[in-house]
Amino acid sequence: MDPLIEARALTKRFGGFVAVDGIDFVIRPGEAFGFLGPNGAGKSSTMRMIGCVSPVSGGTLRVLGMDPAADGAQIRARLGVVPQEDNLDTELTVWDNLMIYGRYFDLPRAEIRRRAEELLEFVQLTDRRDSRVDPLSGGMKRRLTIARALINEPEVLLLDEPTTGLDPQARHMLWERLYRLKQDGVTLVLTTHYMDEAEQLCDRLVIMDAGRIVAEGSPRDLVATHATREVVELRFGRAAEQHAALARVRTLAPRVEPVADRLLVYTDDGDATAAAVTADGVGAASVLVRRASLEDVFLILTGRTLEE
Amino acid sequence: MSARMGSMRVLPPLGARQRPWRMVERNVLAYRRTWYVFLSGFFEPVLFLLSIGIGVGKLVGKLPFDGHLVDYKQFVAPGLLASAAMNGSLLDTTFNFFVKYKYSHTYDAILATPLGTGDVATGEVVWALMRGAIYSTAFLLTMVAFGLVPSWWALLVVPVAVLIGFAFAGAGLAGTTFMRSWVDFDYVTLALVPLFLFSATFFPLSQYPAGLQAVIRLTPLYQGVVLERALVLGHMQWTLLVHAAYLAVMGAVGLRVAARRIGRLLQP
Structure with missing residues (x-):
């Protein structure tokens, strides 16, 4: 056409x-x-x-x-x-x-x-x-x-x-x-x-x-091509704690993106990564596993979030 | 095949010449609900005629005009008519235009349709002229009712009022495209009040010192006042054509500048 x-x-x-x-x-x-x-x-x-x-x-x-x-x-x-x-x-x-x-x-x-x-x-x-x-x-x-x-x-x-x-x-x-x-x-x-x-x-x-x-x-292809299947979101009580945890978390997963109030850990098996993070004792206040979205594709490609 | 048929689809006939009339249609719809605003442009010159022309006229008596003595109210009425033509055409091309372009973004919506910036500029000017024509017709009839129109040349009063309107509508529209905020409109007032008072509207040019007379002869409303007064009193001469040409050129240049500026402002 x-x-x-x-x-x-x-x-x-x-x-x-x-x-x-x-x-x-x-x-x-x-x-x-x-x-x-x-x-x-x-x-x-x-x-x-x-x-x-x-x-x-x-x-x-x-x-x-x-x-x-x-x-x-x-x-x-x-x-x-x-x-x-x-x-x-x-x-x-x-x-x-x-x-x-x-x-x-x-x-x-x-x-x-x-x-x-x-x-x-x-x-x-x-x-x-x-x-x-x-x-x-x-x-x-x-x-x-x-x-x-x-x-x-x-x-x-x-x-x-x-x-x-x-x-x-x-x-x-x-x-x-x-x-x-x-x-x-x-x-x-x-x-x-x-x-x-x-x-x-x-x-x-x-x-x-x-x-x-x-x-x-x-949308589906973009997520499949540029992001992993799942994302683990780690929230910390204070910015300093998040900053300190970044290097540790990076040893657990190939791709970690820090954003303003959390760390996003890209992984194909969210539950396993979440378990590993918890076992490692990085001290996250909350751990959430979700599917990757276009937001993540944008973050991975540009290093920034859409709302910035 | 179907794609080709698609691209050959017959378009609605978009007569380029009709497009400015859509702006007029829009303004008719808008004013249909605020007709009382519309009426104000008629009452203002009539009130001036009653107070200045008839009231003050009683004190003034007769004036020498072109070798004759003329009743003061007869002298002042054509001046008021020319001023009304100026004011009437400026309302829609300055203040109202500014609101639509800067705040309500009315023109952005219109330019998303087949209408272009030239159509918008022309349409707004045509509308302003129609409005001016209605006011000047009403005022002329008022003058007739008061017995202030001795000459049949007065039949040309309304067309000349439209010409005055054209000059000021074009210039007003062009000037408004340079306005940054409401503060700039003080300059419009600053220009209009002296034009209204000193364009030989209320007393003859001979009352001014010679140097000032030369300046006034170059100002735009003076051209209109001279034309309207000559028509109402029947004092026709060839030099009137120069005044008419002045107004025609002023309007044409203004309209052209406005269309280009509107393009630059609204379609960057």
């Missing part, structure tokens, strides 16, 4: 600062593709270039087979965009937000009305249709923004940090809606710094750090 979006050595510079440093990726129709990385990794800049609202500084980018520099308006006509910061029209009602957004895409009013009814149903905001935007909760605003992004029945939905700032319940509701869209064949492209979001939603993702792509694959 022809790629929907294709980037070669894609670069974004702001003056002397390089935000995106020559990245390559291919996004295929129907998949959910993620850019995972900490704040400042270059994810949003990449999204803005795909969305044809930020000119490419170097390399090539093709979106829907077209060139953003030449065919921006035609590309944007087929995209849906959910930005990081809510930018609903605060001077309009929920309903009018959808109506006017459809008009920006030059759709006939009767058609917009039909779609707006459906979309409000889809994001469960039908009973708020005459409300203004400001009194809506964060989760409702997000859902309305998604409904707005779908008014032109886009082939690709771009979501920049879609659940940042939402409570857990609102996040899960949003994930469920996005999952349904994916099943309907909409290609999802999202950025996130939440590894659970990436694991939940993405078929394939790239991990970005400092403007570069450091790894690529499905």
Whole structure:
């Protein structure tokens, strides 16, 4: 299948600062593709270039087979965009937000009305249709923004940090809606710094750090390739104790990563390593065995956590 | 095959010329709920006409204008109309534009659609002109009702008000793209108050010292006041075209600068 979006050595510079440093990726129709990385990794800049609202500084980018520099308006006509910061029209009602957004895409009013009814149903905001935007909760605003992004029945939905700032319940509701869209064949492209979001939603993702792509694959493949099967988390009462224990723990497992409040011990047999640590008497206040995640992949590849 | 069909999918017809009108549609929707805000632009010049034109006019009596004696309220009304055209077009292109671009990020959402920065700039100016046209029409009718419009040339009063609006809308939009915070808007006020008071709005240019007269002749609102007064009183002459050209160039340059600046600000 022809790629929907294709980037070669894609670069974004702001003056002397390089935000995106020559990245390559291919996004295929129907998949959910993620850019995972900490704040400042270059994810949003990449999204803005795909969305044809930020000119490419170097390399090539093709979106829907077209060139953003030449065919921006035609590309944007087929995209849906959910930005990081809510930018609903605060001077309009929920309903009018959808109506006017459809008009920006030059759709006939009767058609917009039909779609707006459906979309409000889809994001469960039908009973708020005459409300203004400001009194809506964060989760409702997000859902309305998604409904707005779908008014032109886009082939690709771009979501920049879609659940940042939402409570857990609102996040899960949003994930469920996005999952349904994916099943309907909409290609999802999202950025996130939440590894659970990436694991939940993405078929394939790239991990970005400092403007570069450091790894690529499905969540499962990334964990299998770059991390061990399990992780033992050791917490200590005081930072000095953790510091003192680090050398001892390193003799017990090939890979140990110290983070702010704990040591992460990478191992294929968590229980055995936990037992060894306890037997060795390193004095950890708590010992927890868990499966490795994308968070660990990021830590192993960059030496930092996603939240830093 | 299916992929090829996909890429050949017929796009909705996106008439590039229609796109700025979407901004107008948006503003109509927004003001539909705050129509009382909209009305304020009409009452302000009417209140000035009643207080200054008719009230103060009683004390002033008649003024010499172009070799004739003219009733003071007749002299001042076209000046108020020109000022109203300026103010009306500046509301949406300065303060309201700044809010939408800096705080509510309305334009970021709009630029994610097929609309581009040129469409946004043009659309906001067109809207400001329509608003100005409505105000000046209402004010002209008020003047007619008070018997202040002796000449049929007054039929051109509204088109010229739109031209004044165009000049200030373009310049206002361009200037606003350079604003960093609300503090900078003090400069707008600082520019507007003297323009309003000293563009031969309330008394003839001949009242100023010669050096100041030369300065005033170069300021933008003066061009509009001269044009509107000539039309209302029916004192037509060829030099009016120079004043009109001044306003047209001011608006065109402003609009162009604004479109480029909006691109740089909103699509870095």
